[in-house]
Amino acid sequence: MRETLFQGYQGVVLGVVGLLLFVAPPFLSSFLLTLLTQSLIYAILAMSLDIILGYTGLASLGHAAYLGLGAYSVGILSTKYGAGFWVALAAGVLLAVVVAAIFGLVALRATGVYFLMITLALGMVVWGLGHRWVSMTQGDNGISAIPRPKLPLPWSFAESIPFYYLALAGFLLAFFILRVIVRSPFGQTLVGIRESESRMRTLGYHVWLHKYIGFLIAGGIGGFAGVLWAYYNGFVSPADLQLATSVEILLMVALGGRGTLFGPALGASIIVLLKNLVSVYTHRWLLILGAVYIGTIVYAPEGIVGALRQWTQRASPAPLRAET
Amino acid sequence: MIPRVFIIGLMLVLFVSPAAAQGPIRLGFLTILTGALASPGKEMENGIRLFLEEHKNSLSGRPVELTVLDTGGTPAGTLTKARELVEQRKVHIIIGPLAAFEAYAIAPYVNAQRVPTISPSAAADDLTQRKATQFIVRATSNSSLPTQPFGTYAAKTLGIKRVATIADDFAFGHEVVAGFHKAFEDAGGQVVQKLWPKLGETDQGPYIGQLKKDIDAVFIGFAGVAALRFLKQLENSGLKGKIRVLANQTAVDEALLRSMGDEAIGVVSASHYSAALDTLANRKFASAYRKAYGTDPGYYSVGAYTAALFLKQALEKVGGKIEDTEGLLKALRGAAITDAPGGPIRLDKYGNPVHNIYINRVERKEGRLQNTVTHTIEGVSQFWNYPEAEFLKQPVYSREYPPCRFC
Structure with a gap:
């Protein structure tokens, strides 16, 4: 009951946010608009990590790898072979899924800290490739001058407003796909695995396969974010694949609230905006960012959306813990 | 009114x-x-x-x-x-x-x-x-502009024959070494070993241990603090004075010199600037x-x-x-x-400077280390003494180019 009540709120909130995002561009300066575009792309990435971190309970430190795979697919295909948007998109997502399929075989043997370490190592492998495979990736100088996508539409994506809508469309697509997945019996099984793996196994679920498929979905959507990221920046370099990027995605999910889908998206936009707006006023912006992280962990360990959810649930006379 | x-x-x-x-x-x-x-x-x-x-x-x-x-x-x-x-x-x-x-x-x-x-x-x-x-x-x-004339100078004027190079493993390090490598070998020298510690490597010891024994000099191409550790560890290994140290500009930059000690004295580098330049x-x-x-x-x-x-x-x-x-x-x-x-400077048609390159030696003067200018090569361009069209036809300098023929 409470679950549906909250989802009623959630529906309204989502609708309002969606509407605001849709009508915002004409009222924003072009710089704010590019920050918003950046937030949307990072939101896709954070939501994809949420599938394995929030819903399955596996903290990965290698998620930047999928961003990089998607981005490098676009970079290489469009600058070397003149590939168009759809080809680059398909290749980027496919490559990310294939690599996730290989990495999953290795990483999913472990859980907890060990899973964290293995994904970290695998992420560094992809970073190393980007750094070292110079003939393909141009090393740490990166691939630049990636043209914006050309689609048979009346407007040019080289302009910031049309590209914003492209990113918005990508975000909404990713959001709804992930939302359908987490609400499906499959998604509920993932949550079950997070809560008690042994119980799910006793109930007859194929735990490993569920985790594996979750891992593939996260990789694929992460690759999708990478494709948009490369088009947005017009370049890709190994810096995008660094451990720091993976950690940042993890923090976005933690800040917004893991296992909420909307939370990571919120976390992503907060961090992107904080990073770029605060750094204008002070060179000590990293301190402020650090304080925000610590504040979240101490006062809202379930993240912003998690805290809001607890608060709305506490307001109603019922057991605190929803059955997820 | x-x-x-x-x-x-x-x-x-x-x-x-x-x-x-x-x-x-x-x-x-x-x-x-x-x-x-x-x-x-x-x-x-x-x-x-x-x-x-x-x-x-x-x-x-x-x-x-x-x-x-x-x-x-x-x-x-x-x-x-x-x-x-x-x-x-x-x-x-x-x-x-x-x-x-x-x-x-x-x-x-x-x-x-x-x-x-x-x-x-x-x-x-x-x-x-x-x-x-x-x-x-x-x-x-640009990265290779000072090291190209330096390669020629090392072979012709300093009379160095065999060199090992060691540099940060990223594009800047690659280009710095490659410029030296090409000009040095074109002037009759031989690069016999190329080592690439990763950027930010804290221990240069293993790389110093790998240096071949029959080299005249080691050329270092570091963007920052790695140079501090390298020179210190080279001294500790007892090699200082036995092999000469040639350096790119940023390895003995004034900003680093103030953190260095006597181990840096005698390092020869090529640069478009020296704080000790007497103009x-x-x-x-x-x-x-x-x-x-x-x-x-x-x-x-x-x-x-x-x-x-x-x-x-x-x-x-x-x-x-x-x-x-x-x-x-x-x-x-x-x-x-x-x-x-840094002396007279103008731009070529690609927007890159043509200016003097100074051969500097680290010395201690007035209680602090400085880059004493020992020789000036005037009006150096990014193409050094190579024909421009030919130069642009070769691949951009990298870890693999020019290939190491004497390694």
Whole structure:
């Protein structure tokens, strides 16, 4: 009951946010608009990590790898072979899924800290490739001058407003796909695995396969974010694949609230905006960012959306813990 | 009567001070103030601030409004900050960024937005070679510019035959070594070993242990603190004095020298600048810098200062009209300064400097280490003594090119 009540709120909130995002561009300066575009792309990435971190309970430190795979697919295909948007998109997502399929075989043997370490190592492998495979990736100088996508539409994506809508469309697509997945019996099984793996196994679920498929979905959507990221920046370099990027995605999910889908998206936009707006006023912006992280962990360990959810649930006379 | 006086007065005001009516020159400055490169980034900022202070914040009669932004040292961050400078702050011109990968990241953007950009530090070769862009010029030498004449000098004048190279494993290190490698072998020397510790490696010991025993010299190409550790560990291993140490510009940059000890004495390097350079312009610059910041100026601060000199000269040519992008760009590309701190400097048609390269030796004078100039090679371009067309046909310098024939 409470679950549906909250989802009623959630529906309204989502609708309002969606509407605001849709009508915002004409009222924003072009710089704010590019920050918003950046937030949307990072939101896709954070939501994809949420599938394995929030819903399955596996903290990965290698998620930047999928961003990089998607981005490098676009970079290489469009600058070397003149590939168009759809080809680059398909290749980027496919490559990310294939690599996730290989990495999953290795990483999913472990859980907890060990899973964290293995994904970290695998992420560094992809970073190393980007750094070292110079003939393909141009090393740490990166691939630049990636043209914006050309689609048979009346407007040019080289302009910031049309590209914003492209990113918005990508975000909404990713959001709804992930939302359908987490609400499906499959998604509920993932949550079950997070809560008690042994119980799910006793109930007859194929735990490993569920985790594996979750891992593939996260990789694929992460690759999708990478494709948009490369088009947005017009370049890709190994810096995008660094451990720091993976950690940042993890923090976005933690800040917004893991296992909420909307939370990571919120976390992503907060961090992107904080990073770029605060750094204008002070060179000590990293301190402020650090304080925000610590504040979240101490006062809202379930993240912003998690805290809001607890608060709305506490307001109603019922057991605190929803059955997820 | 009164209205007429008023109108005449108004006209006088308008005609006499056209500059004041034009408003300030908005100058954007991209540097790195957080992370591993924060210390060179701060020196870059010092360079531009010193320049503006000396010019009382005014160029060609117009006040200068400086915006310094921290890129955070990532390409994506640099692009975002460049966007902020152009779209939010509406700057007329950008000086920056610091690192090569940052410059590559913003090159297409500043070109599309038609914002003239002067790079005070980013040294990637191709930025002014195979991928030269109209709106970017460089106020500092590219990676391989000083090391090419150095290779020739090492073989012909120093008489060195066999060299091992060791450098940071990233594009700058690759290009620095490759320039030396090519010129050195073309002049009769042999590079017999190439080692690449990863960028940020804290222990150079294993690499020193790997050095071949029959070398005359080791050439180091470090962008920063790795040079400190390398020289210290080389001394500890007992090799100091047995093999000569040749260094690229940034490995014995003034900013590092002040943290080094006697182990650095005798290192020979090639550079477009030395704080100890004995010219009128440099004595003035170096002493002003020392007075303001208490340390010797180096690669990063002189880069930013020279970039500002370019801007000043170009502005004078267009009569202070910075809004005239075409004219300003033309003036920038035609810039030629006779009394820059590092000596005469002009730009080639790719927007890269042609200037003197100094062969320096680290010595202790007045209680501190300095780069004493021992030899000057005048008017060096990025193509050294190779024909331009032929040079551009070969692949860009990298870890693999030129191939190591004697390894």
